[in-house]
Amino acid sequence: MALKKSDLYSSLWAGADELRGGMDASQYKDYVLTLLFVKYVSDKAKADPYADIEVPEGGSFDDLVELKGQPDIGERVNVAIRRLADANDLQGVINNADFDDPDKLGKGKELVDRLTKLIGIFQDLDFTGSRAEGDDLLGDAYEYLMRHFASESGKSKGQFYTPAEVSRVMAALIGVKSDTPKSATVYDPTCGSGSLLLKVADASPHGLTIYGQEKDNATRALAVMNMVLHGNATADIRQGDTITSPQFLRGNELQTFDYLVANPPFSVKSWNNGLENEYGRFDGYGRPPEKNGDYAFLLHMIKSLKSIGKGAVILPHGVLFRGNAEATIRKELIKRGYIKGIIGLPANLFYGTGIPACIIVLDKENAVGRTGIFMVDASKGFTKDGNKNRLRPRDMHQIIDTFTKQLDVPRYSRMVPLSEIADPKNDYNLNIPRFIDSSQPEDIQDLHAHLKGGIPNRDLDALQPYWDAFPALRSTLFKPLREGYSELRVDKADIQATITDSDEYAAFVSNTNAIVGRWWNSHGALLQKITRTTRPADLIAELGDSLLEAFREQPLIDEYGVYEQLMSYWHDVLHDDVALIMGEGWDGAAKPRAARILGYDKNKKPKHEVAHMTFGTRANAKRWVMDLIPPELIVARYLADVQTPLDALDAEVEAAGQAIEEYVEEYAVEEGLLFDATDDDGKVTNKTATDRLKAAKAEGADSDEIQALAQVVGLFKAETAAKKVAKDARVELDQQTLKQYAQLTTADIQKLVIDEKWGGRVIAGVQAERAALIQTLVQRLNVLGSRYEQTVGDLDGEVEALTAKVAAHLAAMGVAD
Structure with a gap:
């Protein structure tokens, strides 16, 4: 399997x-x-x-x-x-x-x-079948372990691994193209376990010629194994301190490379211990400060790039704004045009440190004549992952799209002219907040609205993307009150219904459903052709990129949010399904299989994986797992007529249980008719009720108690009978479902999986994204409606009325003012 x-x-x-x-x-x-x-x-x-x-x-x-x-x-x-x-x-x-x-x-x-x-x-x-046509399952597993080990190794020992998400972004930023030849070289002077190098090499279908150096010998060993496991056994990975003992030399000069990526240790204080030969790295820039090695690494990388070379390096934000010797070096780098761009990343991404870092993109080829530096503030886009933060697929794609297309996005990115950077007020300081204000606009309280009522038009104007998507909605929800202010035409409780019941919303829903439906259907033939030679990375890239394009020009819906829905499903389910089909074929992947034994308990009894269906009990139980097609899809398609009466039986079981609960709740109170039938936890069970009924009859207890006990015992019997009927019906349905799997043709399997399992989930994801957008609008309008619902005058009137009411009560009690 x-x-x-x-x-x-x-x-x-x-x-x-x-x-x-x-x-x-x-x-x-x-x-x-x-x-x-x-x-x-x-x-x-x-x-x-x-x-x-x-x-x-x-x-x-x-x-x-x-x-x-x-x-x-x-x-x-x-x-x-x-x-x-x-x-x-x-x-x-x-x-x-x-x-x-x-x-x-x-x-x-x-x-x-x-x-x-x-x-x-x-x-x-x-x-034996790993790395089938680009599906690097084993290499990814190695990275999975590396990430977990890095996460658990502690702050001082987790620096051997660069998160894969950051590595993929860096690989895209340096511009490795589909036609880049295998002979092109890529170098990482602080390569750790080599993951960053491998991501860059993977960006080219032909691969690249890999060079790396790592100071720690044990970590260098991890990198060599990583290269072999990823099919790059010829990679040249050497051991030694990059600053004091660079291993890649041509005579007394540093060897140069086409591409360079690095995630060096941050702010090393002892970087120059034992430094004898500077190899011209600091010529024309000045020597980096004695107690901080960030610029020592950066200048080594500049020197190691060919005259047309391109690179990306991760460094702490301090390199963008620190003064003295670093300011001098930074000014010279900017003047030479080597810095193409800067991307500010979220804090707590890396395992060796929690401080925020940035990616500095280097480009020697186009340095001459460079007139600006492209900056991106991507610090807000991430998700929590345990005790670390992680870039989501949407964050990665947005960074790459924005940078490669040089898009000017408010509060996110812009091309900053060198003249602005050189202006005396900035003096070559590259701190990103100087040039991009990524803070959210303040939610201002309007005093005039509090005094006189009404919702400020300024707040409604801020929702313009919604009014663009639904042109008539604003006038449906609001009417003018006075200049600059509006009021709701509908009650706050009716806002959501007014939106979702409108013709414009119905058209919006229909349009988005049509877009995602057309997009998915256009890839049906591609998905049907999944075979052993499929490249999963190429498959999801085609799906993801085309989905982004399908929604890029649509109003209101964030194409990156839709993309995230697809990628989340890919990582959770879809990639595993594709791998199964590649390994077993459509027919083989759809066959039910026996549940695996995962281990044994202390009594040496086997512990099985969770099964979709189980027939029998204990050692004789037959457990079945359906990896590709869940049983509910089979039932919905072929056995709905059997499921319907089973649903009715389940409802009868629930009703029987509810009847017991209500009866017990009424009579199992202290001194109630069922009180003597409760156990130590105060509960009435079939056994406690039956035992008490038998004892009550023997004692000649009160007839009301005997009648109540007989009633509850009868209810328990009815529930047991209902459960047995429902269980038998469930077993019969499961047996029919299991038989149905054997009757599926390849076309049946593909339709169930592509249209109903995969397509249904992807379409539901888009619908969830759309629903979240509308809910955001509803919540905002409710906030605005509540904020200015009562004026100061209204509140003063309420205070006066309450004061008068209190005074009247005091007078009635004979208390004088």
Whole structure:
């Protein structure tokens, strides 16, 4: 069976948990990622005799499997991995983790059991089909683990990974094109685990020639493994301090590259310790400050770019405005025209720091004659992800679209002329808020409206996008009160109904439904052709870009919000579905399968994954999982006539339960007729009522109590009978549904999946985006209506009336003023 992305990720993270113990994430990642590497290259060698990595005898994952349960498993795993390293010149890359370390893995049986379980988890995974035509499932899994390890490694140890979302944005900003040749070079002087380099290389269908340097040897090992797992085994990744010991030289000069990306450590204080040769990096700029290395890295990157080179680097915002030596360097960089643009990012995106950062886009090719720097303030666009922030697909696409098209968007982006930057009031300070005011307009309270009533037209004018979409709506909702002010024609409670019942809203709904329907239907043939050779990244790019274009010129609806709906579904469901179809074909992916055993409880009973259908109980139960087509789609299409009476039976069960609840609530109170039938928790159950009825008859209790007990026992019996009938009907429906799967043709499957499962969810997402927009309008109009509903005069009148009322009460009680 094809391996789903979500299944692979959860299995690998379970593997990490097997080793967790008291070990820091920065340590146990080395064990898990090493085994992932060995498993992957072993599987690939089985499938391809010409694979990049040679797997020698005694150095494969199968050899590790043979060691499960052996008392010397740790020592022999080390030997096997060393053989693999020796055969491929990977010493110091894949054999850094000591699998026989009792301090980290435990002693004796604890170590044996831990490694045996861990190898068993990887043993069940099959990577022979990974990276099928661009679907880098395994490489993505590696990044998934890297992200989790970075998140758990703590502030000082999480700097080996640049979030994939930021990496993709940077890859797009430097302008790698579809026709860029494989020979074009890309360089990262502080490459960490290599994820940023790989995202840039992936931007070209042909790939790029990759160079990277990393100071930490263990992190450099992660990068080398990352390159192999992503099909870039020839990447040149070297170890050393980039500033004091750059590894890519031509004679006594720095080697230069076509493209450059970097996420260097922020504000390093010891950057120049041991610096002997500056390699001309600071010539013409001046030396960066002794206690801050940000500009040392930036100038190294400038020097490492070819004369037509382009790059992007992540740095803290301080580089944009700090003074003294940095101000001098910044001024010279601006004058030379090397800075093409600056993108301000949200805070707390990166694992090594919580401070906000920016992307500085470099372009030597077009430096001469540059007249401005394009700035984007993207600091507001993100979502919370655990204890970090993360760019959403909509945020990424908006940054890329805005920058590549140089769009002037109010409160978001603009081209800032060099003359404005050089103006004495700015003096080459590039702090983004100087040039882009991204703050939200203040919601001003209008004193005249509070005094005299009415809603300020200024507030209504601010809603102009809605009035553009619904030209007659403003006059329907409001009428003039006096110059500059309006009042509601309808009650506040009727605002939403007035909007949604209007002909303009109906036309708006019809239009958006038609747009998304046409867009989806136009891709039906593309989706039907999903096969083993499909490139999922290309598929979702085509869907996403065309959806954006379909809604780009539509009034009111934010095309990036609609895009986010699609991408959210892609990450949650659609990508897994595509991967299944690629691996199994349409027919195979739609077949029900037996639920997998995920593990065993303390009593050695199996724990199964959640099943869609279960027949039987306990050990004899048959559990079925439907990965591609949920049973409810089958029922809705083919068995609605069976579902309808079942719904009626379920309603009878609910009514029977409600009758019990109401009867018990009335008579199970203290000294009530059912009080003696309650348990220790004060509840009446079938057993407590039956037992009390039997005892009451034996005691000759009051006839009213006996009658009440008999009544509630009868209600419990009716509920039990209703439940049995409904359960039998449910089993019958499930059996018919299971049989229906076997009768589906390929065309049936495609229609159910493409039209009803995928299309239904995507269309519902657009509808949700539309509904949210209308709700925002309704809420705003309610706020304005409530704010100015009562004037100061009205409030004064109420105060006077209440004062008079109090005075009258006091007089009636004989209390004088």
